[in-house]
Amino acid sequence: MVSIAGISDSGALPALATSMRFAAQRNRLLAHNIANLTTPGFQPKDADPRAFQATLAGAVNERRARTGGLRGKLELPETSELRRDARGNLRLEPRTPSTNILGQDRNNSDLERSMQSLAENTAFFRVAVDLMRFEGDRLSRAIRETA
Amino acid sequence: MYGALDISTSGLIAQRTRMTVISANLANRNTILDTAGNVNPYKRRHAMFAPGDPTAKSGAARELGVHVHTSDINEDAVRLRHQPGSPYAFKDGPNEGYVPVPDIDPVVEQVNAMEASRAYEANIAAADATKTMLAQALRLLA
Numbered sequence: 001m002v003s004i005a006g007i008s009d010s011g012a013l014p015a016l017a018t019s020m021r022f023a024a025q026r027n028r029l030l031a032h033n034i035a036n037l038t039t040p041g042f043q044p045k046d047a048d049p050r051a052f053q054a055t056l057a058g059a060v061n062e063r064r065a066r067t068g069g070l071r072g073k074l075e076l077p078e079t080s081e082l083r084r085d086a087r088g089n090l091r092l093e094p095r096t097p098s099t100n101i102l103g104q105d106r107n108n109s110d111l112e113r114s115m116q117s118l119a120e121n122t123a124f125f126r127v128a129v130d131l132m133r134f135e136g137d138r139l140s141r142a143i144r145e146t147a
Numbered sequence: 148m149y150g151a152l153d154i155s156t157s158g159l160i161a162q163r164t165r166m167t168v169i170s171a172n173l174a175n176r177n178t179i180l181d182t183a184g185n186v187n188p189y190k191r192r193h194a195m196f197a198p199g200d201p202t203a204k205s206g207a208a209r210e211l212g213v214h215v216h217t218s219d220i221n222e223d224a225v226r227l228r229h230q231p232g233s234p235y236a237f238k239d240g241p242n243e244g245y246v247p248v249p250d251i252d253p254v255v256e257q258v259n260a261m262e263a264s265r266a267y268e269a270n271i272a273a274a275d276a277t278k279t280m281l282a283q284a285l286r287l288l289a
Contacts, residue, residue, distance in 0.1 A: 031151040034273045035158030035213040039196040129283045
């Protein structure tokens, strides 16, 4: 039984909310990298989505072991890329460098890879939003007691 | 997420400024007089970018984005053209008969213009992606 106070921590909602925060923060990093496509000496840095997903999977497993099911607060551990600010919100420290060769202006931006990352990140955000809407519909159906 | 739109906009502004500088260089390719009418050929300008947006309001936002750091004037970008009949040619000295003209290569300027225009498009695409994400997040409320 989930009490109404913990409703935002029920089911997959906290994992989806964390994924949306990550994607929104990473979108800023990608926009920054694209804005500096032609800045001399600029070397783009990204946050690794695979490392984030592995950390998130660990946190979901930890929650399941702690509460015995899909409820309770999700505690995402801090890593070198995933930090928390004073208010507990997710903040990204980009550390994953571009592997492209260095251009003569000491900039190793890779337009194609940047655009690919941007598209993947938008899709990832969309998946989280769609699943969250699904969860929200499920909750509202339960509240209305209709199928 | 509104911050991401600011970042992309700073990229658009920087690339547009760069395009203005390139247009000025191309337009003044044959300008050998200054506004007072003295022989003083137009010097090629070059927009230098640096990361960060000093116009942003919050400290965290100032680190992201891009801005035109300086618009450098290349004082050496002058070459001499042999034109002895010209009233603007040197009358004496080792360069007698030569007119100082701007050293602007239209090919270099065109290539820079192409790069600026592609980078502008990339920023538009990034802003579009941010707008899509914003719209999706807002639809959660509906």
